[in-house]
Each structure stands twice: as structure tokens, then as C-alpha cells.
Amino acid sequence: MASETAAGRNFVHRIVEEHNASGRFGGEVVTRFPPEPNGYLHVGHVKAIALDFGTAEAYGGRCHLRFDDTNPSKENDEYVDAIQRDVRWLGFDWGKHLYFASDHFEQLYELARQLIRDGHAYVCELSPEEIGEYRGQPTRPGRPSPWRERPPEESLDLFARMRAGEFPDGSRTLRARIDVDSPNMNLRDPVLYRIQHVRHHRTGDAWPIYPMYDFTHPLSDSIEGVTHSLCSLEFENHRPLYDWVLDRLGVHHPQQIEFGRLNLEYTLMSKRKLGELVASGQVDGWDDPRLPTISGLRRRGFTPASVRAFVERVGMGRKDDATVEWALLEHCAREDLNRTSQRALAVLDPLRVVLTNYPEDQVEHFELANNPEDASAGTRSVPFGRELFIERDDFREDPPHKFFRLAPGREVRLRGAYLVTCQEVVRDADGSVVELRCSYDPETRGGDAPDGRKVKGTLHWVSAAHALDAEVRLYDKLFSHPRPEDAEVDWRQAIDPASLEARRGCKLEPSLAKAKPGDRFQFERLGYFCVDPGSAPGAPVFNRTVTLRDTWAKLAARGEKRS
């Protein structure tokens, strides 16, 4: 849709359009999403994924999924699988265009030989430390390696022997011959190949040498026919090198374009750091619902549409320190979940209510709407009886101003059922409230009073005799600091203990017994919840995705500040 394209237009699209207008790539648009399989994807990647796939789709092109697997010591198949699962879950399809940089190793090796032959690369025998010293400082020029002027034939021979596995790790490298005192550090004769006698997750022991990112990336793009190579801002300094490699070799030359990466308040957006949290056991795996990983968001109950809408609303910019507020993510979740999730009644902190004038063994069933936003969702039958549970928060002995829930002598509506009035408060020996004895008005079946009297409060409830016991996990922000990396405390120690509150003994309406892992619901008046993958028929577990907006909580907080 033209209007949609216009609305979602950003500076990257504008550049693509200029290329299309000038015929630079013959109107072709080929992009790629190039993750390294060394961890799980997070929301930051969703922004890149949506840009890569979205741009290709908007201009009738295609987007490849390519694993940038050039560092075998950090990569493995678990990550390859997880990444594919996550990208698919988001709703993107790379078709037959699945690639691995390692698929190109042989070709890359030949191209490296060409570079050597043409005098653009040489085998260097400096140690890692020495290379660092020779490279100099950003403000100080570097010095040429003593091996820089080595004849191509000699380098060619050495390079072949590197491949043959004759040399130990770290003893030699293949380096680009560019400019040892360029103000751009990346151009000071960067390493192109290093020796690593490490088994690769795909090529096994075939290679004792592996190409570096700066050599592999532009050539993989080129080999695959990519036209627009979109990456984040920190690679801007690498673009001259990207261009150099392609120009020296005289191959198809895509355009690299950089954009600002996404940061989110109260969390971390770094595969490495997230990996540390996972490894240390501080969170329950890469899919812990508190993590900003795609797997975590999924387990938390976010929908693919809501996550995509989120990155879409954030927009595309070139600001590198932009940090988006949590509220926007929550908004996007509620917006989608509100129109798609089934409603249910659930009590998280149960308080027993006995309807003293309700017949002992009577059970009634009420038809409640599954989704008021969607009539086609139908209704379900919910049992009602003499003994019920309501939310402890919904009763106050000494109700504050504007509290219009239950209190001694007050009448409220039990959603879809009856109007009830609190007659008596029962306490235990410690004086805490353990039960409410209420009367119900038989004339108000369904929740409306025939005399037209209004009740301001409507409460959710669950029949005690039919209630399903469940564990409900309430999640909050992982860190209490909006920018955990800037906190006084080391981020490793800064996880907010309140970020997970597991509540047992929650009472659910019986229809929820049929819920399967991954199913999402709105627990009325509480929020959106999703069945955890670890949930079992006898022991249901629900994760809270996000609360409903809560104006009363806001009012109550204001009141507390005053007093």
C-alpha cells in the first residue's frame, strides 16, 4: 500500500529510492540480516531485522539470512537454531536465501590470494602484542610491520602453509596493506586472516585459519548480490575498509548504510552481557521472561505483531545514544493484546467471600463475553456459587477517598453476576481479615439492578468450589536503574529482586484448565498473561506480560505522597 510505504519511510528508504532513480543497482534491492551465532537475538536486533526485511519487501526485493560465522570459538548450532526460530516467529521469511559466511570460505581464500598477488596483502609475523604496538594510538601514527614489504610470492607460500596448518595459533596473520598511519585505526593494515586451530560448527576441522569480519562481510555481501548492506552506527568507521576490499578485488560493490541501534530503559542490549546473566544463573535461561531477548519476549507473552509495532514506532535515526522508554513497549503490547486476547477471571491474592443468603448447594452459570472488542470471539460459561474469591486489594475496611470497591456496608457488582453488599468482616486470631460475609441481591442477576441504582465498582471473582489453583509469575523491569550500565553498582549485581514475584495459590476460573503453553489471556482488571512453556495440566503456570493501565494505582500513589 502506497500510503503505508510513505508512512514507514525513513532515511534508508530514501537512499534506496535515490539509487532506484539513478539506476545504480538496476532497481534491485537485496538486503541481508547477518547475525553471528554466538547468542540469542534481542529487541535491538528486531529493529535491524525489520529494517532489512522491511526494506527489501517495500521495494520488491529480497532479504537473506546469513550467519556471520567466522569465529568458531564463540559460535554453535544452538544459536543458529534459536536465531532462525526467532526470526521466523517475528514473521519474516528468507525463503531459500539462507547462507553462512563459512559457505564462502573457499572463495574467500582465493580472493585473499588475489589480494596478495596484487600486492594488497601480506603475511605478517608480528605477535598480537606487537601488532598493537606497531598500530600506535588514535592520536599517534603507527609504524609499518617489518614484514610489510615481503614479496607476494613469499606471502603466497606462507599463506598456503598457514592453511595447511603448519603454524601455531597467533604466530602469523594475513594483513591488508593499506596505510599504517591513517587517522582511521581500521585502515592501519588490518588483520584479514588469523590462525585458529579450532573446530568450526559447520566446517569442522577443515580450516586452521579463519577470515576476519572486515574481509568476510563485504565479500559475502558481494557474492550474494546484496545491494544495500544495513548495519549499526559503530561500523561507520569500517565502511572505508568495506569499500577498500571490494574495490581492490573489483567485484560487485553493495552500499553500506548505518543506522542507530535501539536501546531500551531498565535492561541491557548486549548479547555478551545477556549471556553472562544466563551463564551465571541469575535468570532462567535465554528465554527468561524478564530478558529483552526475542525468546524472552515470546515467553513473556508478547505477540510478534506487538514487537514489530514497537520497533516501527521507535523509528529510524542516526542517533547512537537513543534510549526508548519502557512505556512504549508496554503500550504496543496492550494495544495488540487488547484486541486479540480472550478475557478470563482470575484472582491473584484471594480473599474468601461467603454469600450468606445464597442457597447452600446452588450453582449458577453466567455467560461472559470472551472479548468485548470482538463479538465473534463468543462467550463462555463461568460457574458461580455461595463461596467465592475476590482480590484482597478490592476490599478495604477503611476505604480511602475515591475508593469505590468493597468496604463494610458497601455494595459492588461481581462482574457478570450479582450486586453484593459486605455485611461482616471475619478475622483470625491475629486480627487479619480472612473472610467477608456478604449478601447478594437476587434481583440483580447478570449485574444490573432493576431499580436502576448504580454501583461504581465492578470486581472480578472466582467460584471457590470450581477454582483452579495456579502459579502466576509477576514480572517487572529486570533492573531498577533505567541505564543499568551507568548505575553505581556493577550491572552484574544490579538485578532487581522484585523483577520476579511468583505467586502460588492463585485462583482461576475453570475454563483456564484447557489453556496450552503460549496461550494468552487478559485476566480482567489485572493485565495480560501467557501460559509458560513449563506449565503442566496439574500445575498451571502463567506469566504476566504487562498490567492493564491502572488509573486507580496512580491516584492512590498520589494520595500516599500527600499523606
Place this chain on the structure above:
RNA sequence: UGGGGCGUGGCCAAGUGGUAAGGCAACGGGCUUUGAACCCGUGGAUCGCAGGUUCGAAUCCUGCCGCCCCAGCCA
């Protein structure tokens, strides 16, 4: 203090010489058998600062300030 970038309301972000979109947040009000959703409305930006060019500058020029990236045989 070398190079490359960025600075538009609380948070994102349009706009690229013609007199500051939009979203989120905030704050009012309406409606309501979810204090939700929905609807209506309000406030807020001297466009980092200072000069200059121009009839006219967020947009062009100069200087300054602040923030981010680069010294892996990581990506």
C-alpha cells in the same frame, strides 16, 4: 588534544531555506458491568550555545559546548 558521527518538548522522531508532523508519556473531561478499552480536549520546543549570510534559518557558514564510536589475531 587524530579521525568518524550525533545534538528538535520527559522519551523516540518527522522536517534539509518559507515561518516546528506524529507516537509514547503527562494532565483534564466524556462513556463504561474491566478505575481497562474507546472518544474528546489541554499543556508544554527561544530546534545544544554564540555569532554570521538571507526579505526569511531547525535547515546554509563560522566558532564553541556536550554525547557516542575507533587503539581485538571479536562481530
